[in-house]
Amino acid sequence: MTKPLLELEDIRKLYPVKKGLIIQKEVGTVRAVDGVSFQLMPGETLAVVGESGCGKSTTARLAMRLIEPTSGTIRYDGQDITKATRQDMRRLRRDMQIIFQDPYSSLNPRMTVEEIIAEPMVVHNVGDRASRRDRVRELLRLVDLAPYHADRYPHEFSGGQRQRIGIARALSVSPRLIVCDEPVSALDVSIQAQIVNLLKDLQKEFGLTYLFISHGLAVVKHVSDRVAVMYLGQIVEIADKKNLYDNPRHPYTQALLAAAPEPDPSRRTAMKSLGGDLPSPLNPPSGCRFHTRCPLAQERCRSEVPALREIEPGHRAACHFAESVPSFTRFRNGEGIHPRLQERLALYARHKAALASVNA
Amino acid sequence: MSETILDIRGLVTAFNTRNGAIRAVDGISLSVRKGTTLGIVGESGSGKSMLSLSVMGLVPPPGRIAEGQVLYRGTDLTKLSAAQMRDLRGNRIAMIFQEPMTSLNPVHTVGFQIIEALRAHRKESPARLKEEAIEALRKVRIPSPERRFDEYPHQLSGGMRQRVMIAMALVCKPDLLIADEPTTALDVTIQAQILELLRELQAETGMAIILITHDLGVVAQVADEVAVMYAGKVVERAPVSRIFQDPQHPYTIGLMGSMPRMEEDVDRLVSISGVVPPPFRLPPGCRFNPRCPFVGSECRVEQPALAAMTDTHAVACWKAPLEEHV
Structure with a gap:
């Protein structure tokens, strides 16, 4: 069995909230990332999705030790790097590079x-x-x-x-791992597709491993092998792409999938929205953190924290009722694209390829 | 057929710059009827935001409306005085913007800001104004509106702020709402709430909506008619179902292919090559021709006009209908 390239074990990042100008008192803790664990295998893409404030970008930065975790262990290529010195980290970072969201402020x-x-x-x-x-x-x-x-x-x-x-900057030192922090979120639709295709080509060519942070479930479906869904600093579900999209077991994952506007005007009623807002990470709800917005919440969810447990091989979800949550089948392959549009897309792709070969 | 609320005819919005005159909006004709939603799709630089500012009479200097008419219920807005325009704006025609935090004043309460919008157009007692403002908050499904009335924008979440923006826009019961990327800055679950709200409010009030967005998914969910813009021009216009079933303009097709879909597993997205040209370096002929996979010699010479394919479907492309020409 291959060893994971990157492993996070029970990583936490807590930020104290202080009050007072001269005598500072700690009045609370923002639990930005609260016990996140995952393994990233060489050559695969693990996507971390979630809404703003769920801690996905913090997780990405923790994975590279750009910020220091409060507790937990980070292993890179089997080696514990949580306590690695600055010099060691510097050497290691040749292997791990990052691409940022905003192409304007990152150059x-x-x-x-x-x-x-x-x-x-x-x-x-x-x-x-x-x-x-x-x-x-x-x-x-x-x-x-x-x-x-x-x-x-x-x-x-x-x-x-x-x-x-x-x-290109990230690739210059031939890294093995690239953390992509929302690399296409700030770009126009037509440009997004170009960059997504480029990232996939580069991965194939150089055998790169990606940790891909995104808030868009549709983009993630195109680039990832596995997907982790985060909510309020915790992973609520992690699975192979196919399992996650075809058989989501956590109500939050289902809600995220349901909320994405479907590019099909004939199926409008399908869009169901989740009520309420994201609670503050300063004071997360008791029990299951999602219970304040969960349509299936019961008494037990308010008091008992659900563990992230295995539902089927390679598929883990943090819900007491993960087995009995009604199945969710919104996206069947092929449905939603009109056959004529399908043909026209194929025609477009053919002509584009032909034109490209003529130019080359 | 319901009444036409807004009828834009041959609108040109131009800027004089060092590089010569730029036409950010270049001869656009569109209309929207009562109770319907017109979706305007385009990427940055397509001129879609400048189009909405032109309708509102808010073109930033040195820009100006150089040609064309904007008919609101038969009145040409481009001919109105500043005072007459102020009467209409916020009253009969309202607008919401992308970023709710920067569009709300952080030093005033939510209630004060809604009343301010109302007071500009109505002479009523303070008690009555407050009642109406609270009613407006209730309309956009803000829980306990009496309490929210006295809160400041920073006390609200992003989704709540966007609801407040909508309440402010709708408090005078306009019959046209221009929504410029109203959900772009929001998370997907909140976006779904806001889109649903806009749909419900439209059903209640019968207002016409112009929805500007770059997201085809949003358009599919709320628009009745769609106009696709590219480099200052409308390149395709059709009812929403036609656009998604039978897109004719290569740019529209490219946009459809660029959009990752959840119901599909394709290895590569059908992307559009190249970038949108800057307005001072537009190519001769069809503006899309350097990026178009179907480009022919005629495309590089002359600009195609927006021509009707059917009663409701118009395309600006020399190759339309596509299958007959390529």
Whole structure:
């Protein structure tokens, strides 16, 4: 059996809330990430989904130790890195890179594209000036930019192109793990699709492992092998993609799937919304954290915290009634796309491919 | 057929810049009838937000409406004085924006801000105004509206703030609501609540809605008619079911393919290559031609006009109907 590349075990990140200007008193704790565990296998994509404030981005940063966990263990390639020194971490980070959500604020406007992409290589002493130059050109080609872009500045590029630069920078030191923190959320629809396709191509080519953070369940279905759903700092369900979408066992997962607007005007009544708002992580509800919004909540849910337990092999859910939750089958393959649209999409793809080969 | 509330005819909104005159909205004709929703779809830079600002008479300088008419129940809004426009705006025509936090004033209570909107158009006693404001909060399904009335925006969640924005927009009972990406900043479960609310309120009041969005899923859920915009022009217009069953413009098809779907497992998305051209560097001919997989020589020379394929379906493409030409 292969070893996990990255393993988080009962990771917690608590932020104290203080009051008072001179004499500070702790008045509470924000439980941003509260006991998260998962394993990430080499070459796979694990997606972490959830609404804003659920702790998914904090989890991503904890996994790379960009912020320090309050408690828990992080293992990278079998080695405990929770207590690794700064020097050790620096070496390790050559192996783990990150792509950020906002392509505008994550690139230094005073650096040329070449300097941006080469920076990780400089930090990690990879190659000399000439070889780094060649590598930048090669990376630009990989992300479908042109070699002459190397001398330009970020402001000359569109959002999608900047995200490509961010990807090239992450790839420059040949990492094994890339944390993608909402890499397409800030982009236009047509550009999102380009970037999603690019990330999948790169994964195939270099055998990359992705930890993919997103709030969009539809995007996640396209990029991931496994999916973890987070709610108020905890994983409520984790499963293979197929199981999660075809047979979600946690009411929150079902609600998320049900709330996504379906691109099919003939099925409008299908959209069911979850009542209420996300409770504050400063004072999470007792028992099951979802019980305040759960349509199936019972007395037991208010008092007893459900464990994240195995429902079937590789499928875990944190719900007392995971076995008896009514099945949810909103998405059947092929349903929802009109055959004529299907044909036209195929026609579009064929012509696009033909045109691309002519140009090449 | 119900009454036409808004009829936009040949609207051009232009900006004079160092790079020459830019037409952010370039000859757009659209209309929306009472009780229906027109969805306007486009990516950033397509001109969809500038279109809504033009209707509201809020084009930021140095922009100006250079040509065309905006007929609201037969009155041309482009000919009205600033005072006349102020009378209509917020009263008969209301607007909600994407970001509820920046559109609400943080130093005033929710109730004060709703009353402010109301007082601009109605002369009534303070007690009566307060009653109406609370009623407006109740209408948008805010629990315990009497208590919320005295709260400040920061005390509310994102979804609640968007409800307050809607309450403010609807307090004068407008017959046209322009919603510019009303759910983009919201989480998916909250988005579903807000879309449902808009649908219910429309059924109750019969207002017409212009919904601007980049999300085809949202359009599928709430729009009756759809206009797809690209680089300042409408490239396709049809009833919502036609758009999703029989899209004709290559850009519309590309958008459909770019959208990841949950009911489908495809290995690669059908993406659109390239990027939206900046308005000062538009290509000759059809503006989509550099990105279009069906491009032909005629597309690079002359711009296609929006032409009717059926009574309700219009397309601006030399290759339409697609199967006959490619």
